[in-house]
Amino acid sequence: MYDLQELEAFVAVVRTGNLTASTRDLGLPKSTLSRRIRQLEERVGQPLLLRQSRKIVPNDAGRVFYRYCNDILELVAQGREALDELKAEVTGKLELRCHESFVRGWFSRVVESFMSEHKDLRVTIHTQRKLPETAEDGICIWLGETGETGLRQEVLGVLEQGVYGSPEYFREHGTPATPGELARHSWADLLGAGNTEVNLRHSRQGxxxxxxxxxxxTVDQLTVQGDAIAAGRGLGLMPIWLAERRLRAHPDSFQRCLPEWYGPALPVTLLYPHGILPRRVRAFIAHLRTCIPDGWAGNVRTSASTVPEIGTYPSST
Known part of the structure; x- marks a missing residue:
């Protein structure tokens, strides 16, 4: 019978190729990690790893054994998840990823309210400036177009954008009365926000x-862009919902011009893995759906992305 901690240590070393990186991943002292590898090799009856230059790699036996270790650990994880489903509690580790514009304020309150209901849950929040490739053991909230990803997608709402500037900037440079006047003004933009040309929209004028x-x-965070606009660095397109929340906290820091004109709408998207989701992930998604702000125009739901209710499973993945 193999020791699961020894198998986890072996898999971690093969994946990282480095003892130091593996100790960080597992939260173990290097001496403990080395001892577990040594004990596993004694149980197996032969060496499993080779040291090549500065990297540790599996030998022939290690490569074969590694595949079985992954299968064993995966079955153990599935068994734990199945047992968790029998409990009423939501427990375990929940990985949450969120676009940087939502982390402060709305999303943090969503997480706090969820954690207050589930005392044994451990939560990790990652601030995202670019779309993640995976969302294991959790979800991601993204602002803007997502394109093709390996994750399921559910549009929660849409944020309209407006043109903003500071009162000081408008006093010094004048307030644009038509979209054509915007071209002569300085611009504080988001890095990667789009092309050099955008379409403004008007309900009557098209x-x-x-x-x-x-x-x-040009900056890479909406918060920093808002700071720059408030400081009079130029005009900029900002999500109206986010701008209004900022103005409630900092009145008169900037103001909208051309109020009947709108920039490109930005979808707010929930992304999560395919397949059967752990109870904690399904519970958080259900909680998140009850916390969608009224200001997210449309509050769109995609029926194809419905997550099963707590305690139920889809017939297929």
Whole structure:
């Protein structure tokens, strides 16, 4: 009979190729990790690892044994999940990933309210500036287009954008009265926000293709962009819902111009893995759906992305 801790230590070393990295992943001292590897090799009856230069790699026996170790550990994880489903409690580790614009404020309160209901849950929050490739043991909330991903997608709502500037900037440079006047103003933009041309929309006048001037300032966070606009660095497109929340906390820091014109709408998307989700993930998704703000226009749901209720399973994945 193999010791699961020894199998976990072996798999970690093969994956990282390094004892130091494996100790960080497992939260173990290097001496403990080395002892578990040594004990496993004694149980197996032959060496499993080779040291090549600065990297540790499996030998022929190690490569064969590694595949079976993964299967064993996966079965153990599935067994634990199945047992968890029999409990009323939501427990375990929940990995949450969130676009940087939502982490402060709304999302943190969603997480706090969920954790207050589930005292034995351990939660990790990752701030995202680019879309993750995976969302194991959790979910991701993203603002903007997602494109093709390996994750299931559910659009929770849409954020309209408006053009904003600071009162000081408008006093010094004038307030644009038409979209055509925007081209002569400085611009504080988001890194990777799009092309040099965007379409503004008006309910009666239709679309206006706006060729943006050279950006005076380009940043990679909406919070920093808001700071730059408030400081008078230029005008910028911002999600109206986020801008209004900021203005409630910092009145008169900036104001909207051309209020009847809107920039490209940004979808707010929930992403999560395919297949049967652990109870804690399904419970968080259900909780999240009850916390969608009214200001997210449309509050769209995609029927194809429905997550099973707690305690039920789909007939297929």
């Amino acid at each position: 679309k206006y293709p706006l060729s943006l001037p050279d950006r005076r300032l």
